[in-house]
Amino acid sequence: MLQLLGKKTLFFDGGMGTQLQANGLSVGAIPEELNIDRPELIVMIHENYLKAGADFITTNTFGANAHKMARAKYPNTEMIKAAVKNADDARKNLGREKDSYIALDIGPIGELLAPIGTLSFDDAYDLFKEQIVCVKDDIDCIIFETFGDLYELKAGVLAAKENCDKPIFVSMSFDKSGRTLTGTNPETYINVMEGLKVSAIGVNCSLGPKELEPVIRTLLEKSHLPVLIQPNAGLPTLKDGKTVFELTPELFIEALANVMDEGIAVIGGCCGTTPDFIKIEKENFPVDVKQRDVPYRTAVSSSTTTVYLDESVRVCGERLNPTGKKKLQAALREENYDMLISEAIAQEDAGAKVLDVNVGLPGIDEAAVMRKIIPMLQEVVSIPLQIDSSSPAAIEAACRVYNGKPLINSVNGKDAVMEAVFPVAVKYGGVVIGLALSEEVPKLCEERVAIAEKIIEKAKGYGLTKKDLVIDCLTLTVSAQQAEAAETLKALKVVTDMGLSSTLGVSNISFGLPNRPLVNRTFLTLAMHSGLKLPIINPLDRSLMDCIDAFNVISNVDVGCEQYIKNQENVVVQTVTVTKTDGAASGNAGAAAAGTKDVGFCIAKGLKDEITDITKAELEKTDAMVLINETIIPALNKVGRDYDSGKIFLPQLIQAAETAKVAFAEVQKHFTVSSEKKGPVILCTVEGDIHDIGKNIVKVVCESYGYEIIDLGKDVPVDSVVDAYKEYHPKAIGLSALMTTTVENMKRTIAALRANDCDVPILVGGAVLTDEIAKEINADYYTEDAMSLVNLLKELNV
């Protein structure tokens, strides 16, 4: 089959569900049961498609995963085996064993993967693996079809690749907006699936051929893989209370006229199509597949966004790296990832297009932290991540759970490093940064280029091309190695002329010099002029970002100066005379700018953006402890009273609480030893419950009152709560549940805590809870909202 694929047009079959419904399948019945209950019907449908000209028989196993089949009367693997046998019987009956192929059909599991949903990536993998392993020797290929979630598809493809050696076809569904249900666009789909090295890529279901044309065109224009299409028979309409599809076979083929000769390798049909549709496709499609010439690009992807690293300058945010950052180090050690998440969001909002993620710290299990933090970051930012580690195990762990095509940072010229990292990049489809250094850091441009060439050559041996690499030409500190800065710029130029993309950690250049931003800006500008495509910088540094805006205008990338004007139109230009200043003076300037508002006023009004400067100013004249006890706490208490009496509402209470938290953070900088926090209090949403906004509200309000909160997150298994109780010795535990169905898990959690001699108060809350239910499930207290919980904690002296 692989010899024909992409050269001769091959034909899949058409709809199975609609054929079964036409033969009496009722609403709610499980189609896969028919593989055992009515094999003759399934065989007949397959035969009809083969007679119409299909080369592939799709097994009747679309929903045959163990989760979906939990209600079925047969084990899912039995139904899959029967389905494959039916397909085989059909081709034997027609003497087509040699020239037709059995495609094991795998549809989505029907649950969203974490972090959006509750199904873990590993569980999804296992479900797919089970479907594949039971028939892997009896099929010719696997088709994953109608997928809406790229992450789930990745789990499926990995399960297939690691447990079976048959070709893998993938097909996603796109809506009229040109995206899948979870927001993936065709370019991203292509980039990720080509990285995973599937055999064919396609689109099916959801729309008819005309509506799918833009997606089909993108697949043909941008993918190097054979393209597979299986449209519906047009759009569904309602006729006499029944759903029918609008297109006849003739209209269907007419709607495909624009793309028919453009290089489609495999064609079939989805909902509403019948053997007549396949017959007319066979009569009309060219025998030979038109060969397409698609240029290769250097591109990385998240699940929704693809960033090309070989066109204009794209910023990689550098701030998720604990080197030299004590707070981030502490946060990583305490597994308090809120700070990383805020940093990630801030960098994306500031214009970063890729985010570097480095969690390397002595004593930390980097691979385990990567497995946790990558999905958490991908839940809140939409840009691709750069997996930055010197540990191949951590890189592999991160690449496996990463949703998209990652940038891997990095290899260098050492054989052992490349031999450890390149196989990971090949397996998961990553772009790799190659550092132009080996045993030593080379001084001259020529030496760096030689190492880059070695990396390219070695990568080739693994099947990686120049487009899968980005070369880091090395920024050396100009105060120590002044002559080498020019060598870096020369190397950038050579590497760019070689057709490679390049990166640099820019700010290293100015280490040890005064007024570092000036050196950084100047170097960045020169580097961009020499071809730098991916500066790794702090995107919150406006002066650097402004340089890029200006560069894009001057180099005619920002056509019409559109982006420049958008970013710069409100900038007030001042002539600045740089003078030596000290910290105190700048602090005063901030306070002066803040005007006459005081800390209490800011808390009451929730002026989060202003309170830092105002708190700094107050601390100039007021003792930190006095400010807490006489201003911040009374202001918070007043806000609490106003909330209780209905003068202000929940969003305002939270806004005030968040503002107080910022003030607290500023005040704490003035304590020589950190001030004693109240608590700790463990909070979580119980197992099976994914609704965490209520728990998060409680967290913010409690933190504003100085409680240390250990947030276990949502959907927290019973055992994890018990483990956390043992590890953190909290003074109270708060459990949240939104649904009646998860109150049962709350009860189990409480029972498990009690069984482990938990003697601290257990507080429960959530939409469906009441005092009565709290008593029934053996909780100590029920609180109706965040404020009453804080009041209760105070009463309990927690």
Added chain:
Amino acid sequence: MEKNEIFNRIFPTACRYMRVNPLKVDEDFNQRSLKVFDSLLENVRFKGQHEFISVEDLMNVDKELTSGSEDLTFYLEGCKDVVIFATTLGVNVDAYSKKLQANDMGLAVIYDALASALLEFMTDEYEDELNLGAHTFRFAPGYGDIPIALNYIIIDALSISKKIGIYKASNNMMLPQKSMITICGLGKEVAPTCAHCIRLKSCSLRKDNLRCYNS
């Protein structure tokens, strides 16, 4: 419909969800709500699906579940057919909520309430376009004694995940979070009531003189 008109239509409902008296909100609150409503609209990818099926087919999707519900029998008594609606605001709404929760919890609460109200509103509009004639109010599994587990059965039976992207999560929950599966009986008028709500006795809204329904 203009953005501001939609906002004005849904804002009182969103306020009720936040236990905020819409008559007492100040300008700042209003402005914040309007601002976050813009972000909400940027993230909404509303999708709706509806299927007309017979009451008999509905009751047969899982007899064990449907036969135990007195409310289902009561609301559908005399109806021959029902329409099942599945509507969702899409996954982007959840993703942006998560981002807001990390950055500005106060705004996240307003956003969440506006999203819930917007889903109701868009489902109303979707329903209105069908001109159903006499019909019951839209009720959802979980309302009264109608088993919430029906959500799962309906999602599979009508291929809802595949068609509009509402997925099952554990414990009969659905994702994206702003999604609904609702049922309308056809041929008779029945208005919704608080009487069947499981929180009737402990409803905090009622304590604040706020009501979901008139009776």
